[in-house]
Amino acid sequence: MQRYFIEEALTLGTEIEVTDDIYHHMIRVMRMKEGEKCWFVDTNHELFQISVKKIKEKLVIVSIDEQVAQNVEMPINVAIACGLPKGDKLDLIVQKSTELGVNKIIPMTIVRNVVKWKQDKMVKKVSRLQKIAKEAAEQSHRLQIPEVTSVMSIKEIIALSKDYDATIVAYEEEAKVGEASAFAKTLASLSPGQSILMIFGSEGGLTPEEVEQMTQAGIIACGLGPRILRTETAPLYALAAISYHFELQK
Known part of the structure; x- marks a missing residue:
């Protein structure tokens, strides 16, 4: 129904x-x-x-x-912060991450963003994405609509990370050297009821300086398997892994 x-x-x-x-x-x-x-x-x-x-x-x-009575929400609270991708990729990220159980979606301004959001159009863009999240939540029979926030800076993301039990940043250089354990270890450290913030770059990726700024603040840099994922694929991969870890491995 x-x-x-x-x-x-x-x-x-x-x-x-x-x-x-x-x-x-x-x-x-x-x-x-x-x-x-x-x-x-x-x-x-x-x-x-x-x-x-x-x-x-x-x-x-x-x-x-x-x-x-229905229990369809993710056992942990999950937020994703994404660099602004080109075209309608953010629409896809919002729709599919909602279906996969995300609680908050944060568009993020980074050095290598090709797309720039003008302040006077921010409210309209966020409102449109929020509508996409609502429709996806209805379609996937969720009990909550994820929040889509206004664009945040790296500095604001770092400040927000203090509200989460764990924060990771997906970094392709970690994948290239074969690092595959930090993400799994982070998930293993969490229990139902806790929270995680995951950070992803846009098409150009995050700069080494941005990643260093985050890791110095205690954010964990990690790879997401041996392959380099597109900006719209990485958040969905991570959410699917979280669902598998907390919802299917019972």
Whole structure:
């Protein structure tokens, strides 16, 4: 069944009115009829089955029929910081990392970024990416929508890393020399309920100076296997590895 995120707390056994985008998608896109059911996720990340009671011109009245327990979120809190890639690659990263369980996505300004975001267009760009994250969260049946932040600098990322139990930076020079253990060791050091921040460069990669700045702050430089991954592939590879480590190896 279709899933929607509702910006309010829901109460079992009550009825609410739904308008705007969700109304449009339910009635105009999905062509839902009275009596049909779908899922709502509320602001407390709780999942409810609802049924359509009455359809009006600009709103639909639904009843909150059943609360459902579901455990679909990653056991650890995962954030990724990505250099700004060319084209629509960041759209892909946001969509697929949401499907893979990320909690926060941070666009990052680095020396070798080809793309530059102008300040006057920042809000519109972030809003568009946030919408992509919302749609991907609905499609993948998550209980949370990842946050897409404004662009941060290396200095801001380093400051943010203090809020996480572990922080790694993917660095291709580590992969070239065959380093393959730091990432695995970092994951092994974490327990469910903890958090990790992962940093990735754009097409040109991170400069040695940027990596040194991060490692001096305690961030761990690591390779992601023996091959050099594209900027849009590396975050997805890392998230898949985290999912395997925490969700499949039980």
